[in-house]
Amino acid sequence: AQKITQTQPGMFVQEKEAVTLDCTYDTSDPSYGLFWYKQPSSGEMIFLIYQGSYDQQNATEGRYSLNFQKARKSANLVISASQLGDSAMYFCAMREGSSGTYKYIFGTGTRLKVLA
């Protein structure tokens, strides 16, 4: 069964520093996608970055990069040059594709606080 694990309930980072949010996953499906979403205190869910299981390169989107280690089944989010506006909940999610069910599952989230 598919599973997403985020082991860091909360993280602190100093403004302008980089921070890594951990995500490990478990699946037997060879085809899957990994996603990161940000949820600010206002409650909306904002897509950040996507990594496909067959992608050779790590995904990057501006200050966000995904450190994809397939053998270790990890998909950590790296935020460079943290800003105060990065303070939010961050969710890792996975979608399996081969079975045709296309179910997304989410981790329990990491609350990031950026300190001035």
Place this chain on the structure above:
Amino acid sequence: NAGVTQTPKFQVLKTGQSMTLQCAQDMNHEYMSWYRQDPGMGLRLIHYSVGAGITDQGEVPNGYNVSRSTTEDFPLRLLSAAPSQTSVYFCASSYSPENTEAFFGQGTRLTVV
């Protein structure tokens, strides 16, 4: 530029009442889904649809019904509300279920007393 619209934003129900949470998207997305978010549990998939006329169960479907008569709309029905259904509900859509980001509605905060 509406995206995914959920209504209502807040709702209080009494135990045993029924209601429908509305979700509409104007992006011609095939894939739509409903999640509930509870403290410490992340988002859990309730039901999803890969196109009009096609729905399937997610991780926590009990107590909820869905239908997809049009591409745009994907309502979630609570048949007989229970306090355990107190949660924040999100509707999401994406162009296809594969490899594309999901767009989320603003959420509905439901309290069952």
